[in-house]
Amino acid sequence: MTNYLMNTWYQAGFADEIAVGDKLARTICEIPLLFYRRSDGCLTALVDRCPHRFAPLSAGKVDGDTIFCGYHGLGFGADGKCNHNPHGPIVSALAVRSFPVAERHTIIWVWLGDPEKADAALIPDLSYIDETPPQARTCGYMPTAANYQLLSDNILDLSHADYLHPDTLGGINTTAKSNSRLEGDTVVVDWLAENCDPPQAFRATIHGANRADIWTQVVWQAPALMTLGVAAVPAKQPRKWEDEGYTLHNMVPETRALLPWQRAS
Amino acid sequence: MTNYLMNTWYQAGFADEIAVGDKLARTICEIPLLFYRRSDGCLTALVDRCPHRFAPLSAGKVDGDTIFCGYHGLGFGADGKCNHNPHGPIVSALAVRSFPVAERHTIIWVWLGDPEKADAALIPDLSYIDETPPQARTCGYMPTAANYQLLSDNILDLSHADYLHPDTLGGINTTAKSNSRLEGDTVVVDWLAENCDPPQAFRATIHGANRADIWTQVVWQAPALMTLGVAAVPAKQPRKWEDEGYTLHNMVPETRALLPWQRAS
Amino acid sequence: MTNYLMNTWYQAGFADEIAVGDKLARTICEIPLLFYRRSDGCLTALVDRCPHRFAPLSAGKVDGDTIFCGYHGLGFGADGKCNHNPHGPIVSALAVRSFPVAERHTIIWVWLGDPEKADAALIPDLSYIDETPPQARTCGYMPTAANYQLLSDNILDLSHADYLHPDTLGGINTTAKSNSRLEGDTVVVDWLAENCDPPQAFRATIHGANRADIWTQVVWQAPALMTLGVAAVPAKQPRKWEDEGYTLHNMVPETRALLPWQRAS
Structure with missing residues (x-):
């Protein structure tokens, strides 16, 4: 096992x-x-x-x-x-x-x-x-034929959106102000992209503004429970609680799956 | 191997x-x-x-x-x-x-x-x-993606019919008089359900009688050859040889297949 | 590995x-x-x-x-x-x-x-x-779900054509004059079927002649690069360079595949 x-x-x-x-x-x-x-x-x-x-x-x-x-x-x-x-x-x-x-x-x-x-x-x-x-609220399952730890790996570094999802979510996180910290047993990573050109997925939220302040956050708890927070507001406007959206990614291992470095060669 | x-x-x-x-x-x-x-x-x-x-x-x-x-x-x-x-x-x-x-x-x-x-x-x-x-007579094959011993396991205890096939064959064996014995290298199990409410599958055989005496028998020979005998007669009537039907289940292992307790956890 | x-x-x-x-x-x-x-x-x-x-x-x-x-x-x-x-x-x-x-x-x-x-x-x-x-010239790929060495095994002995391809290529090599030799690190096998009944695949090449001289050759270099040469001419006519055709079979192992004698039993 x-x-x-x-x-x-x-x-x-x-x-x-x-x-x-x-x-x-x-x-x-x-x-x-x-x-x-x-x-x-x-x-x-x-x-x-x-x-x-x-x-x-x-x-x-x-x-x-x-x-x-x-x-x-x-x-x-x-x-x-x-x-x-x-x-x-x-x-x-x-x-x-x-x-x-x-x-x-x-x-x-x-x-x-x-x-x-x-x-x-x-x-x-x-x-x-x-x-x-x-x-x-909405919820569902996403059966995934891969080691569950790879999903934590994916979500913990949201800069991947700039490369994997450049036309929808990406373009802001690699250059955003970022902060990673341990809070007790919890890992927290924040990104703040100030006065940025808003990616496609955020445009409806900010009602046509040309520039946005976009905050994203990942909270990780062992073994693989992650809460992804996001808020986009027109640039320089204060962020209110109703601007925030949260998504729980709760990865559960069913059966064994190798990690890439456990494979041959 | x-x-x-x-x-x-x-x-x-x-x-x-x-x-x-x-x-x-x-x-x-x-x-x-x-x-x-x-x-x-x-x-x-x-x-x-x-x-x-x-x-x-x-x-x-x-x-x-x-x-x-x-x-x-x-x-x-x-x-x-x-x-x-x-x-x-x-x-x-x-x-x-x-x-x-x-x-x-x-x-x-x-x-x-x-x-x-x-x-x-x-x-x-x-x-x-x-x-x-x-x-x-009739004969055929039933390719089965499971360890062949599980089929002996299944047939040796016909009480499973009461739970797996309740609407066709089941309802009589858990409460029937049962006898198990070793005859040389052969295992023999008999069930006799007397004056029972006949399961659906036996009704044609007993020509509309409301109560039946139903005898079933399993004979097992190593490694997995089984003869299943069955006879249903109207209650209290004697059982004659022409009432008996026999089915050979002759399990042959092709390739290895794990038993449930050989799996992980 | x-x-x-x-x-x-x-x-x-x-x-x-x-x-x-x-x-x-x-x-x-x-x-x-x-x-x-x-x-x-x-x-x-x-x-x-x-x-x-x-x-x-x-x-x-x-x-x-x-x-x-x-x-x-x-x-x-x-x-x-x-x-x-x-x-x-x-x-x-x-x-x-x-x-x-x-x-x-x-x-x-x-x-x-x-x-x-x-x-x-x-x-x-x-x-x-x-x-x-x-x-x-023409070229292409032939993905093969088998150990790559079996393909060398196949081509090195062209007598298999007599048994596997009797209606197209076969009928001449088992009885042809054959010669195998090591030339440096190269294995060379030649077959010469003289005055033979030409197999179907060679008939167009020899323009309707009833008897043919057919030369085939396999050159093997480690690990599995093989050049297959072939020339068919009407019987007793000299073989010229333009009669010769060459096919490269260059087997490349992708992933592991067992050989028949590495399997169980």
Whole structure:
């Protein structure tokens, strides 16, 4: 197994993807996972593999607070222990690992490491999501056949926009005032392009002004949660909070993927 | 190479697939094999790789009792020894391994292990096939991208039908009287569901009766030959031989495939 | 990495594929390579991976004598050293390996081994290409999902035509007078089929004659450059130079591919 950061909260999905009685299969850090929502509205996260004959539990059925395997009908509760065996006694080996799971900021979080260390206070503060009216938010998935760390690599240096996206977003960051700093466990990088020729993507925002002050910011938290802030205003005008937009890029490793320097030659 | 059982008979095909002068390529236990039928009606089984420049012999031509390689024309007889070399002398290295092969119960069998131990008496007794009129038999292949042992795993426990096939075959075996036993080298499992509500698939057989006695049986022989017997009769009626139907599931490993517990995490 | 012959010239393409300012990406011996033509008309060959964040340089832009990475804009000159860094100082680690490259006989050649040993005099003499008028030449690529050595194996023994191509080229070489010899580092094999029934492919050449004298020759140079000569004349007529045709088969290994005897079993 690759070296994944285990004592951390990973995003498994969005809270509204699982209604009561629904289930969701995910693979995170090469671990197959089953999520389902119990009748009390809380989520359960289990290893997605029946300990009997190894079928994926996610191919089974949720009934009440139990997931029933679709192969031979064994049932497992929120603690991962078998609570129903149609074929014989319930022995202690009939159990799957259960993981701490939480819901916050519209996101489902799962803790794959030492359960003793699973502290909901360690969930990153993304309260800007909650403060945004639902009709002003959008979310989705971007499955990517590459090592997840390459995406942090990409976003942490927004000067790439000048070279990869010259006709839309680029042209301002290589020459902008830039500042990088460590704030606790967080990496923060700011760019401020003052009195610049606004790239195409910002022109609607500044209502036809010819020159703009454009602020961009990346906040990185381990292993790969990034918040990208941006605000464009006509040059020399003050930046107000309603000018700011935030995008969360929350990279989650599913399976192993090599980094470029791990390849041959 | 995976640990395959070698001193055993594997099914390579059906006898009627190869007429005199025909050939057939198969891979069993990762060994590429060529089968062809000689002019005396008997079969030859050879490693399917010319010892000269390693082309598959199965891409060549059968002429009389010889397979001629399609690359440079070398010929090999039933013993695997070269009997024709258009380019020079026939040296002893010009030979491929030959395997014991037999035909019984409409099936072609090949022995990949120690040829000294290849005893046709070890071919499983499937005389129920011969006793069945041809028009009452059917056969075919089911290529499966999974470890062949998982199929034994599946069939040995027919209670899975209650969960995987609830609308057709299921509903009777989890609660049936069941008996498992070892008979010599054979594993036998019986189920008897008495006075049961007949599953959909059995209703035509019992001519509209509301309750049925349904007997099912699995006989397993190493490495993965299984005979599945079934008989459904109206409840409390005696079971006669003509009520019984038999299905042979003869799993043959072609190439390696991992079992679920051999995967990561 | 497989054992490739490194101190040798490999063909990377055809000279007319890269005009001034153009670029070409190739993988040879598992090494990703970028070729581009500078303003002085000469070619540069570099490892196709930016040392900054490992993007392929071939996805960037050539401007003058510099290749600019398309990810963050770093520029590299013909010696592989960074000559432009929009983000900070140019440190010595900002460099990629540069390879000796040459153009001769319409072909681009690259030397991947010890640069001290890169001697243009070691480029095989293919002056028959230059002596042929352009309108009488043709060239192209044949991407092949197999170990490149198997192609030498194929061409070195033209008797295969009798078995693989019996209706077009075959029927004469197994029985022809044949001679194999080592001339310095070159392997030469000749076949002369005298007074033979001409195979289909030669009939137009001999203008309807019923019998022909057909000469074929293979010249092999390490690692896998082969020149195939052929001349067909009506039987007993002298062979003149204008009867001869030559085909270069220049096999270049891109990535590793197993040979048949390196596979399982």
